[in-house]
Amino acid sequence: ANGDGLAFLWPWRETREAPLMHRPTVPALLPGPRRSALVLFAGAGADMMSLRENGYDEVTGVELNPTIVEAGLALDAYRLKDFLALDGVRLAVDDGRAFLERDRKRYDLVLLSWSGATAAYHLGALAGTTEHMFTHEGLSAAFDRLKPDGFALVLQISKVNAIDTLRRYMAARGLPAPERSAIILFRPEGVHAWDGPWEDNPLLFKPSGWSEDEVAAILARATARGYEVAYAPGRPPHPDFTVYERLLTAADPAAEIGRIESETGLRFGAATDDRPFYLDQFLPSRYLSAEFWGAWRTGFRSPAEIYHFMRVAAALAVSAAAFALALAPLLLVRRST
Structure with a gap:
């Protein structure tokens, strides 16, 4: 809907043979059902339906694009209006950052789902409607909406950049043991290379840290769902994703980011509100490189x-x-x- 934007729309059913398992929501269900969830980039409610049908009583969604929501509501056969009328279900048409600044609720889960909005490229400039949600400030605002034992699921963006963000977030709030705060999965058939600006390796971030029992349960369910483990606390990292462990355990994350940039020739690190271009991996120093000009x-x-x-x-x-x-x-x- 609405130009290059898109969203999944599932028909609402009071009963199904099996609960809806919308793919972006699957990693969020691996820790087991919780009570409340906030879904950013909610689209036409597919993630919200999936969470509701899998044990979440309160589900709040935020979607920027009103055309997508209006289009879903206009398709009576899909019964989106009936779903949104359920107790505990709410879909707000709003900017994610603006919503987070006003919202005072705490959630067991904050899901940053798939975004159907494309990026605009013009003579080297990259821009998109999601960019200020994926900055250090935007992700921090989302993480601040978690309950003390809550967790966030981050999809799509570079997990190297996401780890740098969570390291900054935890340091600013005096939270210990970042190496126990993250579980990162991947699907071999998916877009999973760690050094790109966009990949779909799910990052489950729990600021209070994952316990050993939680890690074991999540990994068992993840394997049953076709995921492999890139990084998990107390486990050896996958050989293709040692960079995640390096950054999560580094005494100086900024210095480690510098080493990763030197090794790859690419720009990494948390995007910020004054430079929100999270898809731009171009190192400015390359402008002075003969290799670039040749x-x-x-x-x-x-x-x-x-x-x-x-x-x-x-x-x-x-x-x-x-x-x-x-x-x-x-x-x-x-x-x-």
């Missing part, structure tokens, strides 16, 4: 580098044109005299 012959590392090259080329072209236009009248005057 890439038009040898090939760019990624489409994002092409956009950055175009941005600089466009800026140089405009500057040259402006210089020529400013100089031309002076030359004409000089010739005429």
Whole structure:
């Protein structure tokens, strides 16, 4: 719905042969049912239905795009209106950050679900409606809505950046043992490479830390659901994802981010409100690299580098044109005299 945006819409049923298991919600159900949940990027309510049918009594959703909600409500056969009329179910059409600033409730689960909004690319600039939700400040606001024993599920964004955010969050609040706060899963058939700007490895973040019994139960259920373990407390990391353990256990997370950037040539670290471009992995130091300027012959590392090259080329072209236009009248005057 609404241009490039999209959302899943499931029909509401009072009874089914089996509870609805909308895929983004599945990792949120691995710790077992809780009572209350907040769903950000709620779309047309698919995650909310799944949580409700799997034991959550109170489910609140927040969706920015009113067209998606209106379109779902207009399809009577899907009975979205009946679902939203249930006690304990609420869908707010609102900006996620604005909602979090006003909301004073605490939740057992905060789910940052799949977002159907695309990013805009133009001459190296990347922007999207979700970007301020995925900054350090945005994620911190979401984590602050958790109950003392609550947890958050973060999907889609780089988990290296998400770990850097949770390290900053825990340090600012004096919370110990970040290495016990995170469980990260992946599906071999999914988008799971850790060094990209976008991947779908579920991060289950519990600020108070996962107990050994909780870890064992979650991993058993995850395996049954087709997930593999990238990182879990007290377990050896998957060999393809040792970077997660490095960053979670580092004495100096900022220095570890620097080492990861040196190894990959990519930009990592928590996005912030003054630089919310969480999809932009371009290191500014590469502007001074001969490799970058020669890439038009040898090939760019990624489409994002092409956009950055175009941005600089466009800026140089405009500057040259402006210089020529400013100089031309002076030359004409000089010739005429």
